[in-house]
Amino acid sequence: MATYYEHTISVLLGNGDGTFQNQTMYPSGNFPNSIIVGDFNNDNKFDLAVTNLNDKSVSVLLGNGNGTFQNRIIYTVGTSPFSIIASAFRDDTKLDLVVTNAGGNNVIILLNSCS
Numbered sequence: 001m002a003t004y005y006e007h008t009i010s011v012l013l014g015n016g017d018g019t020f021q022n023q024t025m026y027p028s029g030n031f032p033n034s035i036i037v038g039d040f041n042n043d044n045k046f047d048l049a050v051t052n053l054n055d056k057s058v059s060v061l062l063g064n065g066n067g068t069f070q071n072r073i074i075y076t077v078g079t080s081p082f083s084i085i086a087s088a089f090r091d092d093t094k095l096d097l098v099v100t101n102a103g104g105n106n107v108i109i110l111l112n113s114c115s
Contacts, residue, residue, distance in 0.1 A: 009035060009050055013067045026061055026069055030054035038086040038095045041114045049097055051081040058084065058099055058110065075110060079103030 009028045012020040029052025040047045045065040050072075051058055058077050061069035080103030086095040094112035101108060 007032065007052075009048070011048075011067065011069070024068070027072060028052055028059045028061075029057050029072075029074065032059075034081075034083045036084050036086055036097075040086070040095050040097075040112060042094065049084055049086065051077075051084050051099060053080055053082065053102075056081065058097065077101065077108045077110070078106065081108075 007028055007030050008025040009032050010023040010025050012023050014020055028050045031053040032050045033053045034051040036049050037046050039045065040049065040060060041062055045063040047063045048061040048069060049058055056076055056078060058075045058081060059072040061072050063069055077099045078101040080101055081099045082102040083100045085098050087098065088094060089096045089109065094114060096112050097110040099108045
């Protein structure tokens with residue numbers, strides 16, 4: 001069983017009947033605490049974005065389209081990132097990320113630069 005000391009997230013794929021397969025763990029960062037799903041690189045595959053409270057970062061794991069994910073991409077975002085949402089803030093179809101920082105009492109916006 002995973003604990004937060006392992007600094008991972010777990011993905012449990014559904015079997016389509018209300019049950020799930022065994023977990024697959026992916027490294028995230030120090031104290032992952034909020035996660036969202038979206039297509040962040042516009043390849044029509046689900047990706048994950050995770051806030052990591054204790055290492056001031058967001059990890060993005062790009063999906064392979066088969067329920068597995070690539071190695072994380074780490075973005076430093078400020079003191080104690082606490083929650084995250086995705087939205088297209090510009091006049092395009094790219095999902096940007098908004099992160100609240102509990103320790104800095106501010107909001108960080110990561111604009112998507114994928115082509």
